[in-house]
Amino acid sequence: MGQEFATDFWADAAARKVWDDIVPGEPRATIPYVLTLDAIQKYCRSVGEDHPLYFDEDYASKTRYGGIIAPPSIHILLMFACTPTDDWMRSPGTVNAGQSWSYAQPARPGDTITLQARALDKFIKRERLFVIHDNVFFNQHGRVICSGRGWTIRPQ
Numbered sequence: 001m002g003q004e005f006a007t008d009f010w011a012d013a014a015a016r017k018v019w020d021d022i023v024p025g026e027p028r029a030t031i032p033y034v035l036t037l038d039a040i041q042k043y044c045r046s047v048g049e050d051h052p053l054y055f056d057e058d059y060a061s062k063t064r065y066g067g068i069i070a071p072p073s074i075h076i077l078l079m080f081a082c083t084p085t086d087d088w089m090r091s092p093g094t095v096n097a098g099q100s101w102s103y104a105q106p107a108r109p110g111d112t113i114t115l116q117a118r119a120l121d122k123f124i125k126r127e128r129l130f131v132i133h134d135n136v137f138f139n140q141h142g143r144v145i146c147s148g149r150g151w152t153i154r155p156q
Helices: 037-046 057-061 072-081
Strands: 095-103 112-125 128-138 144-154
Touching (some): 072 095, 072 112, 072 128, 072 144, 112 144
Antiparallel strands (some): 095 144, 112 128
16 A cells, blocks of 8 residues: 555644745655555545546556556645645645646656755735745656646635
8 A cells, every 4th residue: 555645734834834934945844655556546536537547457558658647636635645744735724825836747657756846936916925836746757757847825
């Protein structure tokens, strides 16, 4: 079975960086995550995705992918799986203000996923604290799975 990741978003809240501590360009701490078939299928069920490409090895093996893959939106699960509980992006009250993702190749069961992430900029607009950040997920071969840039409104 794959690694479990914390779902108590208040855990380690006191250790998280707040607005004044976030340094644009500074890499965020990340941890590798082994993506399992079980994690892929639980994620798919939770978002209502039932395509056989994610569940049926016989079907998937006959596609151009040659086997089961994860859906592109798996980066949502990976964002939490690849970051420790004290990561500033996990702060309760963080609002997703927009994002843009590019997908290079699918993640597969058994892939060891790593994340390179950082804040790019931060600014205040209409009394709200914004952070622009980028995230790049790699597989164990150093190939990019997906990359994205997002805008979040920070709670503090």
